[in-house]
Amino acid sequence: MYFIVPSDCTSVSPSFIFPPIKSDPYPVLLQGPAGEIFNFAKIGYTTNNSYALAYVALPPNSGPPAHIHHWTNEWFYFPEGGVVIFSSYQMFPNDSMIPNGNQLPKTNMHRYLTKPGDLIYGPAFYVHGYRNEDNVTHNLITVWTPDLISQYFFAVSQILTSPFNIPPVANSSKTLFVTEAPKYGINMSAYWDEYVANWTDDWQPPLGPTVDGQSLLSVLQNDIVQNSTLPPIISYAVLTEPSSALKYLFLSIIFEIFFSAF
Numbered sequence: 001m002y003f004i005v006p007s008d009c010t011s012v013s014p015s016f017i018f019p020p021i022k023s024d025p026y027p028v029l030l031q032g033p034a035g036e037i038f039n040f041a042k043i044g045y046t047t048n049n050s051y052a053l054a055y056v057a058l059p060p061n062s063g064p065p066a067h068i069h070h071w072t073n074e075w076f077y078f079p080e081g082g083v084v085i086f087s088s089y090q091m092f093p094n095d096s097m098i099p100n101g102n103q104l105p106k107t108n109m110h111r112y113l114t115k116p117g118d119l120i121y122g123p124a125f126y127v128h129g130y131r132n133e134d135n136v137t138h139n140l141i142t143v144w145t146p147d148l149i150s151q152y153f154f155a156v157s158q159i160l161t162s163p164f165n166i167p168p169v170a171n172s173s174k175t176l177f178v179t180e181a182p183k184y185g186i187n188m189s190a191y192w193d194e195y196v197a198n199w200t201d202d203w204q205p206p207l208g209p210t211v212d213g214q215s216l217l218s219v220l221q222n223d224i225v226q227n228s229t230l231p232p233i234i235s236y237a238v239l240t241e242p243s244s245a246l247k248y249l250f251l252s253i254i255f256e257i258f259f260s261a262f
Helices: 150-156 171-179 210-223
Strands: 003-005 028-031 037-042 052-058 067-069 073-078 084-091 107-113 118-122 126-131 138-145 186-188 196-200
Touching (some): 028 150, 150 171
Antiparallel strands (some): 003 118, 067 126, 067 186, 073 118, 073 138, 084 107, 084 126
């Protein structure tokens, strides 16, 4: 089950404030196969494989279908909410026995509409995914630990040289999204309902203990910038166009990295 640190100030835990993180020298800007725009600001090469971090812009009707991670845990931070995240209640720890209706029965999927400031922790082995069902782009920050996943996205995504004029997702990327996934400990749906028997909007996640937020801070601790207000991270791909660098404040235009909290 995914656990949530709620944004409601009347709840047991306050909303999570995502700290400013020192970016790698050359962040990588990618278009993911599910339509997301990733700015990989930290990868295992500089974190000793302890984690990867990406700032994500999620256009309307984009987001990954139901899938299972076997090698990594995840945190999702939703600064403005508005993204639907979903999870199974059942674990699937065997990567060769998946709920596709053949090996195992399909599973029920429970949905939750995120609120501003929500931090959701997703341990391995649950079927899960998220989607922007709104008509505007929403933003999130994703952290994977350990970093056994950035190379997956580099293998299946399209590198972007600008955050503008994003091309359609290539069919080859969509195919690789599924076929390459097992190499990285992932079972990825080939189509939206492949693992899903029913969808319900009944997910009321348990109030996540603050340990989930503290665990994330422990993962990030070596890269947290103390007492500093950082400007938006600019992708290295954008900086290859120096005459346009100031114009392309990537994350201030597509999404704000540090948002109003900073």
